Amino acid sequence: MPRLHAPTESGEPASVEPATSNATFSRLPSLTGMRFIAALLVFATHISANRLFASRATDDGLAAVLGRTGWLGVSFFFVLSGFILTWSARPADTVRGFWRRRIVKIYPNHLVTLVAALALMAAVGQTIRPSATAANLLLLNTWVPVVDIYDSPNGLSWSLCCELAFYLAFPLLHRLVVRIPSTRLWVWTAAVGLLVIAVPFLARALPTAPVTPWAADIPFWHYWLAYSLPPVRMLEFVLGILVARTVLTGRWAGPGPVTATLLTLAAYSVMTVAPAEFAMAAVPAVPLALLIAAIATADITGAPSPLRSAAMVRLGELSFAFYMVHELIIRYGLRALGHHWSTAGGLALTAGLFSASLGCAWLLHRYVEVPAMRRWGSRRRPAPAAADVPPPRATARQGPAPGPGHSGAGPSLTGRPEPLPCARASYRGSCPPAATSSPHDKEQSCPRQPRAAPSSPPARSPSPPPAKE
Numbered sequence: 348m349p350r351l352h353a354p355t356e357s358g359e360p361a362s363v364e365p366a367t368s369n370a371t372f373s374r375l376p377s378l379t380g381m382r383f384i385a386a387l388l389v390f391a392t393h394i395s396a397n398r399l400f401a402s403r404a405t406d407d408g409l410a411a412v413l414g415r416t417g418w419l420g421v422s423f424f425f426v427l428s429g430f431i432l433t434w435s436a437r438p439a440d441t442v443r444g445f446w447r448r449r450i451v452k453i454y455p456n457h458l459v460t461l462v463a464a465l466a467l468m469a470a471v472g473q474t475i476r477p478s479a480t481a482a483n484l485l486l487l488n489t490w491v492p493v494v495d496i497y498d499s500p501n502g503l504s505w506s507l508c509c510e511l512a513f514y515l516a517f518p519l520l521h522r523l524v525v526r527i528p529s530t531r532l533w534v535w536t537a538a539v540g541l542l543v544i545a546v547p548f549l550a551r552a553l554p555t556a557p558v559t560p561w562a563a564d565i566p567f568w569h570y571w572l573a574y575s576l577p578p579v580r581m582l583e584f585v586l587g588i589l590v591a592r593t594v595l596t597g598r599w600a601g602p603g604p605v606t607a608t609l610l611t612l613a614a615y616s617v618m619t620v621a622p623a624e625f626a627m628a629a630v631p632a633v634p635l636a637l638l639i640a641a642i643a644t645a646d647i648t649g650a651p652s653p654l655r656s657a658a659m660v661r662l663g664e665l666s667f668a669f670y671m672v673h674e675l676i677i678r679y680g681l682r683a684l685g686h687h688w689s690t691a692g693g694l695a696l697t698a699g700l701f702s703a704s705l706g707c708a709w710l711l712h713r714y715v716e717v718p719a720m721r722r723w724g725s726r727r728r729p730a731p732a733a734a735d736v737p738p739p740r741a742t743a744r745q746g747p748a749p750g751p752g753h754s755g756a757g758p759s760l761t762g763r764p765e766p767l768p769c770a771r772a773s774y775r776g777s778c779p780p781a782a783t784s785s786p787h788d789k790e791q792s793c794p795r796q797p798r799a800a801p802s803s804p805p806a807r808s809p810s811p812p813p814a815k816e
Contacts, residue, residue: 375434377642377652378427380659382666385420385427389503390673390704392417394697396561397677401687415618415626418574419611421506422631423639425580428510429587430639432517433524434595442518449514451724453507453667455715457486460671464500467679475500486511489575494560494567497575503674505575512577513584524588529596536589540633543582547573547624565623574627583632590640594647599640604652607641610634668716669708676704 395409461483468475476495482488483499489508491497499505527535553568562570572579593599602610614634618626645652653659680700688696 375431375643375646376660377646377654378431378639379663380652380654380656381423381639381642381663382427383659383662383669384654385423386666386670386673388416388420388423389670390677390701392420393674393677394700397681397686399681399686399688399696400693401689405690405693411619416615418618418627419615419631419635422583422628423635424506425509425513425583426587426590426632426635427639428513429517429584429589430591430636430643431587432514433521433588433591434643436521445518446514448720448724450511451719452716453510455719456668456671456711457501457504457507458484459711459715460501460675461504463672464675467675468500471679471682489571489577492568492571494557497571498560501671501675503671509575509577509580513581516581517588520585520588524585524592527589527592529592529598532589532593532596532598536586536593536636539582539586539589540636543586543632544629546579546582547622547627547629550624551622562623569624573624573629580628583628586632586636587639590636591643594640594643599644601637601640604638604641604645604650607634607638611638665705665708665712668711669704672707672711673700673704676700676707 391413392415395406395413398406398410400406400409461480465475465480479488479496479499482491482496483501483504486504486508488497488499489505497505524535550569550573553566553572555566555569557567559565559567559570574580601607611631611634614631618630621630642652642654644650646655677700680703684696
């Protein structure tokens, strides 16, 4: 079972520490593995939507079973994004540093896939609309309820518009959520869940014309408000933040992974028959939040998890790139190879499109995403805290040393003084690499540590011994 840290000065539990000393479990590898499953759900929806089989009954059957799995996958990514960013937040981090890493994480892949989409459109003679391209380039297209602007060259980048809004708002949202007493977190989680459920009722009050070009049974205004508008989807992001805080403060009392998985499957069965406005997020969001917290808790406690395998973690690391390229490959692959395939031929073609998507995802991850993160997206390690390293003596050439917690790097992400560095024994004094969240996130995820009790300073020696490795 997770072990609570000592209470903070306010009396609230600080965080949860794994019962095991293995740092692997603090990285939440099972959630990384889950990311690829979510990306695969989006892939399945786009395969079924393109109706590549000659048999209408086959196409209809696939659409009935897989047609809304993409909505489930996207909702998972949005809730997971809030969870992981909260899990990995550090008081010593600065707002500007956080924003820099988030933009570096999503924008290079977005820029490359946008250029690829424009090249493919030009190659097949499709019209390139400057207004839609400019809005897409700046990740603003989902804010505009105009089909010709919303329908961007690389359609899947609509979710990046939402993620960018999440990242910009996260420092403020996190600062507000950490002020909620741990005993009230479940109340706030339930309230946000109810707001998510209320959105479809508001959407259905909007005009029913025009219809959505790529989903003719859904009015565009309903689709835009319930599915694409960033402030609305931010409710799922906040749900993830609240659930993460519940786990970190040791207040998690939800279902285990098996029960949470069954609840999610039940939610999807409801999604297949519910009105589209409800199926997009209102039905799956809360079960997915429970599932994410349950899987994270399993990693914290070291419970067995098939999602923690090396293969699943590696696929999870590729999930953002896979998400960004697969729809282009499906769309233009079928444009070149045609539709109306036999069952065997369609399955083989699906396997080929999946393999091509995975191969291109590896290239994008290896040669764009990883180099960009290494160059501009690394977390700058704060200077050692004053409690660990005695301040230098003031001399004639040197003014007094900065006070504790001073870094000169601007306001911190949480607005609190910088804590002692993470010093769990198994981490050898540094935080391990992180689990990653939405397909777009990769942050460090070592749980926060309590401030050590004051102790008498050690006697000075002319030559202090080197730090232990």
